Amino acid sequence: MRVTVLAGGVGGARFVRGLRAALEGSDAEITVVVNTGDDLWLSGVRLQPDIDxxxxxxxxxxxxxxxWGRAGETERVSDELRAWDAGWPWFTLGDLDLGTHLARTGWLRDGLTYTQIAERLGSRWPIGVRLLPMTDSEVDTQVVVEDGTRLHFQEWWTRHRATVLARAFENPGIESAVPAPGVVEAITGADVVVLAPSNPVVSIGPILAVPGVREAIADAARVVGISPIIGGKVxxxxxxxCLTAIGVETSADAVAxxxxxxxxxxxxxxxxLAEEDADLAPVLIDEGWDVRVRPLWMSDVERAATLARAAITS
Amino acid sequence: MRVTVLAGGVGGARFVRGLRAALEGSDAEITVVVNTGDDLWLSGVRLQPDIDxxxxxxxxxxxxxxxWGRAGETERVSDELRAWDAGWPWFTLGDLDLGTHLARTGWLRDGLTYTQIAERLGSRWPIGVRLLPMTDSEVDTQVVVEDGTRLHFQEWWTRHRATVLARAFENPGIESAVPAPGVVEAITGADVVVLAPSNPVVSIGPILAVPGVREAIADAARVVGISPIIGGKVxxxxxxxCLTAIGVETSADAVAxxxxxxxxxxxxxxxxLAEEDADLAPVLIDEGWDVRVRPLWMSDVERAATLARAAITS
Structure with missing residues (x-):
């Protein structure tokens, strides 16, 4: 069985860990196509928060x-950067995490693509899945805020805690980006493609915006989505x-x-759909949707595995 | 009084610290023109060992x-880079030191020149001297070794401990480099220019090789050099x-x-000339040299200050 997941960071990570547990012992192949819109240059170093x-x-x-981040983390370098009044002082940069960023940046300088880098990163531990960036191009997400100013998504998210009213999210250059090698094949060749319960606007959105990805999805065998909204809340x-900015209500049916x-x-x-949102099912079914009501909380790996099983067998 | 020092790393640092102590309380201006041939890109980050x-x-x-390096240093990131099999595993990269490199790399990405960066670096602490890179161009020193292979100077120095026979030292691109803003003026406008007891080949050599520096020295009021060789030893x-590679004997008179x-x-x-090399003085004097025999060991700031006083008043 081949399963391909489109995913952002933390929510995507939880789902994929559950999926891996659900398929353990089988010869199933898991490919994760990861959002790279959150990526950023920070003090000359390339960060890829969702991949990491x-x-x-x-x-x-x-x-x-x-x-988030690495266990047992310290912030020696980050404290020093603050003393230099350099970088983005509101961005927490852990020392162990920085090791990853530096390795990546060095490989970029050596001419490796993001796809090749994801393969190297994924080979350090037996992670059991294939990680693919959505594209090898840099298409960082920008947020157009109230007064028309553009911020990098990470600045809006981490510094302003998403409290500055967003008018739009854009990925400059994405119209000329192409899916990373293997992405289209992973989608069209999968028995099931799963949209993880990640942010629909800034995690799944950029993946779908890479030219060619929607076309690949049109050719996919089967596509299942998991609501990132439970009981009307993120x-x-x-x-x-993010949803408000693009005019979508924060509800499981509106996201569908x-x-x-x-x-x-x-x-x-x-x-x-979450059990908490079961009352939304009838209308969606009336509209022709294939809706399944399932427990969506991934509070531990076992629950995430149960959800993953539901997703790939639905 | 205006004093300009041409200097490499550790030896240069000791001398300049002594010079600062010697001139403390006066309104003397000290400018240090620093070798940047040791600079390197490591995992996408720019290091400037001599400046730092x-x-x-x-x-x-x-x-x-x-x-060398920062006091109280740790190597969290470096250990992690090793685990990634990335970067130059034989190059010790301290965490505090890395903060400097990241700040610099971020500023480079923001479009600052090395001169502007040196000014920012120098403004964190009251260092009391002006630091100037020899040039704003990147002219890293390469070592041509026995079999014709080229290594970055840092690789030859740190990894091979200079044990691989060097045939030549080159600074690719230096013929089109220009002195950093202020360098020529600092040399021609100084009451005395001092060549610190730094490596004549890979520290002072690259500074002198920047087109325009020798011309500026020709116009200088007075130029004093301090032997980096004491008692026939480095x-x-x-x-x-390095001296052997360019066909120069390791002796205080050969370097002169x-x-x-x-x-x-x-x-x-x-x-x-060091007191230990006093026997070399007569021949040099015969050749027309203005030679002064002085204690050259800079084992503490006081001795370095005494040496600096000797240099600027000689």
């Missing part, structure tokens, strides 16, 4: 207390601010309609 | 035990391997002749 979140979670070296992060049914030119065949 | 050695020593944050480092007298088209007016 998934990598660390699968390697079991992530900080489960904080919910599970984590500030996806509601935002993605759309493949039959109508959208990207989904099936939508997994 | 002088900076840390003047700021009093240097590790006096090891003789004080520290592996300058003997390598620099040459200004009267003969060289760069020196006066040569400070």
């Amino acid at each position: 979140s998934i990598l660390y979670a699968l390697a079991g070296v992530n900080d489960t207390e904080r919910g 599970v984590r992060g500030m996806a509601d601010a 309609r935002h993605y759309g049914r493949r039959a109508d030119g959208g990207v989904l065949d099936t939508w997994l | 050695s002088i900076l840390y020593a003047l700021a009093g944050v240097n590790d006096t035990e090891r003789g 004080v520290r480092g592996m300058a003997d391997a 002749r390598h620099y040459g007298r200004r009267a003969d088209g060289g760069v020196l007016d006066t040569w400070l």
